[in-house]
Amino acid sequence: MNAPNAKPAASLVARDDESALVSAAKGGDVDAFQELVTRYERKIYRLALNITQNREDAEDAMQDAFLKAYQHLNGFEGGSRFYTWLVRIAVNEALMKLRKRRPNQVSLDEPVTTEEESFPREIQDWGPTPEQRFARVELNEILTGAVSDLDPAYRVAFLLRDVEELSTEETARLLGISVPAVKSRLLRARLKLRQKLNPYFRSTTS
Amino acid sequence: MNCRGVIEELSSYFDDDLDPQVAADLERHLHGCKKCRVIVDTTRKTIEIYCNAEPVPLPEDVRERLHKALRERLGQKAS
Numbered sequence: 001m002n003a004p005n006a007k008p009a010a011s012l013v014a015r016d017d018e019s020a021l022v023s024a025a026k027g028g029d030v031d032a033f034q035e036l037v038t039r040y041e042r043k044i045y046r047l048a049l050n051i052t053q054n055r056e057d058a059e060d061a062m063q064d065a066f067l068k069a070y071q072h073l074n075g076f077e078g079g080s081r082f083y084t085w086l087v088r089i090a091v092n093e094a095l096m097k098l099r100k101r102r103p104n105q106v107s108l109d110e111p112v113t114t115e116e117e118s119f120p121r122e123i124q125d126w127g128p129t130p131e132q133r134f135a136r137v138e139l140n141e142i143l144t145g146a147v148s149d150l151d152p153a154y155r156v157a158f159l160l161r162d163v164e165e166l167s168t169e170e171t172a173r174l175l176g177i178s179v180p181a182v183k184s185r186l187l188r189a190r191l192k193l194r195q196k197l198n199p200y201f202r203s204t205t206s
Numbered sequence: 207m208n209c210r211g212v213i214e215e216l217s218s219y220f221d222d223d224l225d226p227q228v229a230a231d232l233e234r235h236l237h238g239c240k241k242c243r244v245i246v247d248t249t250r251k252t253i254e255i256y257c258n259a260e261p262v263p264l265p266e267d268v269r270e271r272l273h274k275a276l277r278e279r280l281g282q283k284a285s
Contacts, residue, residue: 042264045268067280168223
C-alpha cells in the first residue's frame with residue numbers, strides 16, 4: 001500500500017491556541033483544521049461508537065461530523081467551546097446512523113420501565129477506588145459493555161450528560177425530547193449502570 | 207423522605223437541581239440509612255468512573271482513513 005502519511009503537516013499556528021486554530025481553519029487553513037481533528041478524533045470516535053454500537057457506523061459518523069464541521073465552521077461563533085460545538089454535530093450524525101441501521105429495533109423513545117426494575121437491588125459498597133482493580137484496557141471493556149447493554153434512549157442520555165457533560169437543556173434539544181424526559185432517562189441510566197458495574201466493583205470484604 | 211424518595215431524587219441531587227428543603231430532607235434520610243448512603247456513593251462513583259475514563263486510542267487504520275478523507279474532501283493545500 002502506498003497510502004500517504006496520515007499525519008497532518010505541522011500548522012503554522014501554535015498548538016495550544018485553539019481559538020487561533022479555529023480562526024485559521026475558518027480562513028481555509030486545512031492544516032489548522034486537521035490539528036483540531038487530531039485533538040478530538042479519539043473522543044469523537046468513542047462517542048460515535050458508544051451511540052451507534054457499530055464500528056463501521058461510528059467511523060462514518062466521525063468522518064461526516066468532521067467534514068460537516070469544516071463546512072459549517074463559519075457558523076461557530078466561539079460562544080461555546082469548539083469541542084462542545086463539535087459534539088453536537090457528531091451526536092446528530094451518530095443518531096442518524098443508529099436510526100438508519102435499525103429503524104425498527106432502535107427506538108429513542110422512552111422504554112417502559114417499571115419502578116421495581118430501576119429500584120436498586122444488590123446494595124454493597126465498592127471501596128474507595130474500584131477502578132484501580134482493573135487495567136485500563138480491561139476497565140474500558142467493562143465500561144463499554146455496561147453502556148452497550150442499556151436501551152438506546154438511556155444510553156444516549158447518559159453519554160451526553162455524564163460523559164460529554166452537556167447541559168440537560170442542550171441534551172433535550174439535541175434529542176428532541178423534554179427536559180423532564182432527559183432527567184428521567186438519566187436517572188434510570190445511572191441506576192442501571194450502577195447495577196451493571198456492581199459485580200465488578202463491589203468490595204470483596206465487608 | 208423514604209428510600210424510594212431518595213432514589214427518585216438522586217439524579218437531581220447529584221446535579222444540584224433540588225429545592226434546598228428537599229435536599230435537606232434527603233440528606234437527613236441518608237444520615238440514618240446506610241443502604242441509601244451506599245446507593246448514593248456507588249451511583250456517584252459510577253458517574254465519576256465514566257467521566258474520568260480515558261478514551262481508547264483510535265485504531266490506526268480508522269485514523270488513516272479519516273485524515274485521508276479529510277485531505278481529499280477539503281482540498282489539501284501544498285505543504
